[in-house]
Amino acid sequence: QTAINLTGLRQDTSLPVEVAADSLAVDQTDGQATFSGNVKVTQGDMTIQAGEARVEYTPDGKGIDRILLSGRVLFASPTDAAEADEAVYTIDTGVVVLTGDVLLTQGSTTISGGRLVYDLDQGTGSMEGRVQTVFTPGKAQP
């Protein structure tokens, strides 16, 4: 359990969410929406790229509850980036859970682990499972 400060990825989760993809298939029976083909989810200055994204609606069907992304997922913001096999982004709580050999790069340090859970609103995160990090000692902070 290592707590990480992710100020770089902190941003307001009430901004409009934009999902761009090559194709969107909506199942008419249960309303299941699946984006596929270099999916790009952008909110504010945070972008999430993935191979495929599935949207889960809120029970009343009027809003998006969670976006489940798969295929190599890449979260990026102007300063930090996180990479994983799969990710689940719950919009109203602003919590993103990345699983599957997560690689987090913050400026010059990189941290890898099994599972990364972080909260976009507070900008705090916790990495679990075989956490490894690489420091480059002695380098002058730019």
Added chain:
Amino acid sequence: MARRAALDGWSRLVAWLKVLLPLLALGLLSTLFLVSNRVDPEDAIPYAQVDVEERLREPRMTAPTYAGTTRDGAALELRADETRPATADGQGQTAKKVNARLSTPDGAVTDLAADAAVMAPDGNEVTLTGNVTFNSSTGYDLVTEALTARLDETAIRSTTPVRATGPVGQITADRMELTQRGDGGAGYLLVFNGSVKLVFQPAK
């Protein structure tokens, strides 16, 4: 003497009657013809105000309806203001101000409306053009310029960019297609293709 006087009275009476009765008859007859209101034979039969030559030159049907069921059991109903039969040079039947309703077996109802429609010569596809709207009961309302719908199976696809409002947000895409699920399962898929963009505003 008295009998002659009686006879005189009688013949005077008859003489007066000979004058009065014909006058009475004349009066009765005039109420029949002279006084009664004129009947104008012209407007007895209201003529249709349609230009007959134009109708002959371009035969057409007004307010036609087309109904049919597709192979997968979806009922399709087309209604138009006016339709013209196929022309000799192979152009299919055309129609104006078309609206159509597709009720698929899974209970969803899709309403289409367009300014004009052309039926393919082979008769199993109709192309709707001119601000086409596609409203589905599952909450998806689309606007596009051209849309083709197959009549023998449920397959509607748009050939021009589509702007849609879904239950969740605004969607824009290059093309759109409503088809049966490919993997044989029941139910239908509404697929958007080509630079799809969904914009969703969180409720917070």
